[in-house]
Amino acid sequence: EIQKRLNNTLGWSATSGQVDNWVYEDANDVYMKDPEMQKRLMETNPNSFRKMVANFLEANGRGYWETSEENIENLRKLYMEVEDKIEGVENQMRAQKMPSQ
Template identity: 35%
Template sequence: MSVTVKNEDTREKDMMACTDFYNYHCGLITAVHAVQGRRPFSLAGDSADPDQVVVRTTTEEARHIFRARLLNPKWLEGLKRHGYKGAGDISKAMDIIIGWDATADVVDDHMYRRFAKKVPLDPEMASWMKRVNPYALHNIIDKLLEAASRGMWQADEETLDALREAFLDAEGKIEEVTDR
């Protein structure tokens, strides 16, 4: 097998929005890699508009989703209206991001860096997350640090230090909340 393809016929979800893509497509990619010793050429199809089908490599699709949704201020602000659940959705996205990168190697360093700066290292966003769902903030930071420790993200020391400090701060908030 030299190619894997996952097509989606709706714009309601994408490869970073739900675990279906990750379970199915990354499972295929990982199986091929395990058997053949190399990753297959992997594609993501979008046939939501049958007259304008779009096919991208999974790496191109990941970059597109980061720009269009995950780093989009309107998306992040929209999730704030949902409080605890909105923060949880951002955390879930981070789980999916690291899963995709660990199995399919589709997340670039700049994507991790920009996500870190936009979410846990942004004072306003971090403050909101600490208030509504410190567990989600803690998970996001933990996953970013994991990506760096596993060599998936070549982060600079300044960013790592800031994340470690934010991690301890979020952990303190969790202890404060659970000690009540």
């Protein structure tokens, strides 16, 4: 549901240009900057969480949301972490590090 609302906000930005910067900034503070919320969203629905992160990056890339370069870099890293979790990279790396039996 959260991802759908964020996606609708991005769509509203694209069609009307009437979404204030603070809307994205507040959502980013609540969902992307809070480690506990990140963990909860990642565990509950990583695919939806990945779409949320992508929406923030797209909003910035299209000029709908202005934020710091540091924040954008953190979102890019977060996107890669979610992508790795979905693709099972973390589990594959652990399996490779385990000693042979």
